[in-house]
Amino acid sequence: MANQDNFESPDYFLMDELLTNEHLLIRKTIRDFVKKEISPIIEEACQSCIFPKDLIPKLGSLGCFGPFIPTEYGGSELDQISYGLIMQELERGDSGIRSTASVQSSLVMFPIYNYGNESQKNKYLPKLATGELMGCFGLTEPNHGSNPGGMESKFIDKGDYFLLNGSKLWISNSPFADVAIV
Numbered sequence: 560m561a562n563q564d565n566f567e568s569p570d571y572f573l574m575d576e577l578l579t580n581e582h583l584l585i586r587k588t589i590r591d592f593v594k595k596e597i598s599p600i601i602e603e604a605c606q607s608c609i610f611p612k613d614l615i616p617k618l619g620s621l622g623c624f625g626p627f628i629p630t631e632y633g634g635s636e637l638d639q640i641s642y643g644l645i646m647q648e649l650e651r652g653d654s655g656i657r658s659t660a661s662v663q664s665s666l667v668m669f670p671i672y673n674y675g676n677e678s679q680k681n682k683y684l685p686k687l688a689t690g691e692l693m694g695c696f697g698l699t700e701p702n703h704g705s706n707p708g709g710m711e712s713k714f715i716d717k718g719d720y721f722l723l724n725g726s727k728l729w730i731s732n733s734p735f736a737d738v739a740i741v
């Protein structure tokens with residue numbers, strides 16, 4: 560039977576007064592989505608080891624992927640507080656779903672936006688924003704964990720292509736990712 564989500568958010572310290580009406584609207588939208596689409600199904604999905612992929616386009620259409628990315632690249636150009644509120648609400652529903660959205664946003668879209676060239680930004684960002692493409696970020700390795708100083712993976716410039724070699728583990732989104740930032 561689907562779980563019912565009766566979460567209420569008492570504001571004992573009047574934190575909401577620090578938020579704008581837009582922030583409150585964004586938070587309410589994601590909170591309603593979590594109550595309707597995530598809470599009822601997530602426990603069974605977890606127990607059955609199934610990632611609910613049908614949530615991906617819904618997360619994209621709600622602006623959960625790269626909300627701070629400029630609109631010209633498919634983002635919503637929201638501030639970082641809005642991004643934090645979106646992730647906070649998703650995290651309440653399920654940490655794994657939040658990881659999917661925050662890895663896509665902060666570890667895949669942000670590096671492409673900040674360090675990518677114009678053609679990479681145009682090619683990847685709009686599709687990552689909708690969830691048509693999913694991304695992962697591979698830092699952690701078996702022998703050195705998430706210490707970049709010990710990283711053994713390397714690439715070799717082969718002239719007309721790069722050869723990337725190494726092993727990674729615990730990489731969120733990697734089982735279904737189309738794009739990997741390594």
Ligand SMILES: Cc1cc2nc3c(=O)[nH]c(=O)nc-3n(C[C@H](O)[C@H](O)[C@H](O)COP(=O)(O)OP(=O)(O)OC[C@H]3O[C@@H](n4cnc5c(N)ncnc54)[C@H](O)[C@@H]3O)c2cc1C
Nearest residue numbers: 658662695696697698699703704705706728729730731732
């Ligand atoms: C659900 C999940 C999703 C993940 N997704 C990703 C992902 O998408 N991409 C990715 O690259 N990685 C991912 N990881 C890996 C994650 O980033 C690392 O596991 C995490 O950063 C911890 O690093 P570590 O395993 O190297 O542990 P360590 O850094 O080795 O830590 C192990 C223990 O040693 C302690 N410790 C570490 N250094 C010191 C020190 N100098 N002095 C004293 N104590 C110390 C720590 O506090 C900790 O208790 C994921 C992990 C999980 C569990």
